Amino acid sequence: FDQWFDRQPSRPREAFLDRVGLPCDKPFLLYVCSSLFRGTGNEARFVERWIQEIRTSTDPALKDASILVRPHPQRMEELAASDLAGYRDVVLYGAHPIDAESKNDYFDSMHYAAAVIGLNTSAFIEAGCVDRPVFTVLLPEFSDRNQEGTLHFRYLLEVNGGLLHAARSFDEHRDQLARSLAGEVS
Numbered sequence: 001f002d003q004w005f006d007r008q009p010s011r012p013r014e015a016f017l018d019r020v021g022l023p024c025d026k027p028f029l030l031y032v033c034s035s036l037f038r039g040t041g042n043e044a045r046f047v048e049r050w051i052q053e054i055r056t057s058t059d060p061a062l063k064d065a066s067i068l069v070r071p072h073p074q075r076m077e078e079l080a081a082s083d084l085a086g087y088r089d090v091v092l093y094g095a096h097p098i099d100a101e102s103k104n105d106y107f108d109s110m111h112y113a114a115a116v117i118g119l120n121t122s123a124f125i126e127a128g129c130v131d132r133p134v135f136t137v138l139l140p141e142f143s144d145r146n147q148e149g150t151l152h153f154r155y156l157l158e159v160n161g162g163l164l165h166a167a168r169s170f171d172e173h174r175d176q177l178a179r180s181l182a183g184e185v186s
Contacts, residue, residue, distance in 0.1 A: 005129050010104035013112045020068055020093045020109075027181055028066035028089075029054070030113035030132075032123035035072050043072075043119065044082040050117075050137075051087050053170040059178035068109055070094035072121065115180045124156055128163045133180050135165045137173040 009016070014024045022028055031050065033043055047069055057063040066089040071078075073096035084090050097106035107130070110116060116127035117135045124134045134156075156164040165185060167173035179185045 007107050007130075009108050009111050011108060016108045016112055017066075019105075021091045022066040022068060022089060026064060026066060026089075027061070027114035028068050028112070029177065030109055030116045030127075031067060031069045032116055032118040032121050032127070033070060033072040034119045034121040042078065044078045046119070048082060048084070051084070051090055053174065054177070055087075057174045057178060059174070059181070061181045062174060062178045064089075065114065065181065066090070068093055068113070070106070070109060070123070115177055117177070120153060124164055133165065133185050134163055135167070135173065135176055135180070137167045137170060
């Protein structure tokens with residue numbers, strides 16, 4: 001994870017957002033997909049549900065925020081089959097960060113994001129290295145096996161006050177994200 005601490009963006013925010021196809025005049029949320037245990041949930045369907053939940057927010061900044069969804073390298077085919085084109089200001093973008101260009105894209109996506117959201121992924125740690133606020137929602141269909149059901153997850157929640165802001169409902173999750181966009185959560 002050391003490579004992310006002192007790294008600088010490879011391009012200005014406007015150039016990055018133009019590259020991924022998002023508007024430059026508002027914040028964006030970065031949803032980072034996970035390598036969930038096979039057979040424990042379909043994250044592609046969850047991502048669509050999550051987007052729908054965000055779009056129902058009563059907070060205008062959250063409701064209208066752009067969304068960049070980064071597929072997990074081990075599960076790209078699952079999300080590639082989704083049709084996110086019907087959602088306003090939502091893009092699926094990113095590759096496995098193993099070469100210079102994809103590492104730049106990955107870093108820039110975290111650096112410029114207003115908040116980073118996911119279920120359970122090492123991207124939480126990487127986003128913490130980049131000093132981005134990190135969020136999840138704990139729902140039984142994922143939490144029992146992929147979040148609270150794993151040994152390491154509690155470290156994300158508890159150690160040194162926790163890196164991860166967790167909610168137990170979409171209402172609470174939307175409230176956390178709205179407060180983060182307002183600068184009240186770090």
